[in-house]
Amino acid sequence: MQTLSSASVRFLADLKLYLLASGKNEQATQDIVTELENHLQEAEADGKSTDAITGASPADYMKSIASEMTTDYRESFAILLQIFTGVFCYLLFQDLLDGPLAYSLYFLIGFIVLISLFLIALSQLFRYSATHADSKRRFVWFGLYGSLTFLLLIGLFFTDPLVPSPMIHFSWWSSWLIGLFAFLFTVYTAYRAKTWILPLGLLAYLLPQVVIRFGFDGSPLLAVLVGYLFATSTMTGLFFYETNFKKSQHTEG
Structure with a gap:
């Protein structure tokens, strides 16, 4: 089988990303990518x-x-x-470090709205990434986008105590059961999607916090900031690895 050029491999990876980010069926997307791969091989052979x-x-x-x-x-x-479940895991396990779960209705609604906007914008960002070849610019956009989302969530945390709203409390057992179910669901979906960005990013977010808070008795704010930096670096690196370097395995196969 003819080995595709790096330009063709990159195009096929970007096309797949663009179509999936546009809400197209995964199998139909793969069929189109495979068909185009054959056409590109024939074209390059000529x-x-x-x-x-x-x-x-x-x-x-x-x-x-x-x-x-x-x-x-x-x-x-x-x-x-x-x-959504993967992102919600960050909130769940962050709160589980402090005790049983308890959320105000204001916070839950605000979180759902923010994450919904986050996912809509993320879809647009993926499509932008697929149609723009400048990797440095893509890296900057993802970094800015992640930072903005983080700041908005921090704003939600700070305004939560200032807004009167009914509270929903969970026991220790129910809190950990919710956390366990959410994490297992995230791992399961990562396995199905063949991408480990969310669960590995979650571990990169939580493990530094556990070490700083319980190993060195550091401040929770410092722990969150360090965890955020680790998670952002890990997830950004994994994203570019899976979209730009993993494709070499496909061409070698």
Whole structure:
């Protein structure tokens, strides 16, 4: 089998990312990527470049393919649920470090709204990443986006005590059962999706906090900041690894 050029491999990875971020069915996306891979192999065997298939603008080519495909709302909802549960794990285990879970209605509603906006914007960011080749700019955008989301969540934490709202309390047992279920669900969805960004990012967020708070008796604020830096670095690195370097395994296979 002909080995694809780095440009073609990159295009196929970006196309898959763009279509999935646009809510297209995973199997239909894979079928299109496989078909295009065959076309690219034939084109390169004849001495042609990736542009012979995609045209002068790969981004426009991706958009045209996406416009011809049906959006899979059921699968999109399942993916959003997976991401939402993964993000919610950060909140759960952060709070479990301080005791049984207890949330105000204001906080729960605000958290749901913020994460919903986060997921909508993340989809747009993935599509931007797939259609722009500048890796440094993509890295900056992901860093800024993650920082903004973190600041908004911090704002929600600070305003929570100032807004009167009914409280929902959980016992120790129910708190840990909720946390265990959420983490297992995150691991399960990571296994199904073949990406370990969320669970590994969660561990990178929590382990430094446990060491700082309970090993060195450090302040909770310092622990959160260090955990955030570790998690952001880990998740950003894993994202670029899976989208830019893992594709080499595909071409070698």
